[in-house]
Amino acid sequence: MVVSWRTRRPLQRHAALAIGVEGLRRQRAFSPHALLLLLDPAETEPTLAAFNARLEFGKAGRSIRVCHVTAAATGTVTTYGAVSIRLVKPPP
Numbered sequence: 130m131v132v133s134w135r136t137r138r139p140l141q142r143h144a145a146l147a148i149g150v151e152g153l154r155r156q157r158a159f160s161p162h163a164l165l166l167l168l169d170p171a172e173t174e175p176t177l178a179a180f181n182a183r184l185e186f187g188k189a190g191r192s193i194r195v196c197h198v199t200a201a202a203t204g205t206v207t208t209y210g211a212v213s214i215r216l217v218k219p220p221p
Contacts, residue, residue: 130147130213131147131212131213132145132146132184132208132211133209133210133211134195134197134208134209135206135209136197136205136207137205137207143169143171145182146169147164147184147211149164149180150163150164151163162186163186164183164184169181169182181199181200182198182199183197183198184197184206184208185198
């Protein structure tokens with residue numbers, strides 16, 4: 130899935146490829162914690178991990194706070210788009 134977001138100040142738009150979800154599973158319920166991002170072109174290549182950045186979701190009051198976290202920096206962002214592509218088998 131390709132996820133896009135923007136920062137507030139300075140206004141910048143960015144996108145990366147999300148490759149997995151990190152979270153906690155309790156019985157049959159799954160609570161996601163972070164989208165792990167692999168192909169983040171603005172960051173360095175991953176070392177000893179399968180990702181080089183992540184989007185972390187946390188609650189701040191009544192709203193959901195989203196942070197873009199890399200090895201060099203952390204910043205609050207607003208997600209504004211996602212695209213998922215799935216290969217579908219043609220009918221026989």
